[in-house]
Amino acid sequence: MKGSTHLTIGTAIGIGAAAVYSHSLTQAALLITAASFSALAADLDGASLLSSKLSKVSRVIRILAPWAGVLAVVALVLYGTRNGFAPLPSAAAVALLLLGLTAKEGAIRNALVSAIGCALLYAAWMGDSRGLLGLGAFVVIAPWLKHRGLTHTIWALALWAAIGRQLEAEWAIPGLAAASAAGYLSHLAADTLTPSGVKWLSPLVKKSFKLR
């Protein structure tokens, strides 16, 4: 399943969550970002989202997306060192860079994703946040896993839901847990519709589930 499809579904889920839970524009933007990011997070594993049948558009996105993320982080660092790091723009810039990196593949990309995970672990340690600790660990490990392996299972979904619940409690953002879990679930459901399917219960059950 293409990254853009996952992203579209995730955004739609985020808008739905925002309609149900949010009372402010900031909260709505956060829920939409969380759901969109969650809908792509499973493909932080070792494969490119856009690798199959590259159209001209996806080739351009593939080149531009990581650079957009790099620019966002550079802008954040330039602005943040002068004015202090606000949590919201920082989270948005890091999320954008990670999203950009899902469009790439290879060892350098994997190392970059893991490096971002390490930065999250550092932030978790500084801020004493168990939610960020879980998210950081996920981002560090995911790129080195086989494509459509462990990140595409109900165990990963349960872990993601737990991280969302923890962050919802820590950051006091109602709907964050629901938006993240629904976003992640949508990814696995969408991949189940593709010919190779999803090994939902791997490694317990090796069978690939697909709807054809």
Ligand SMILES: [Zn+2]
């Ligand atoms: Zn996938």
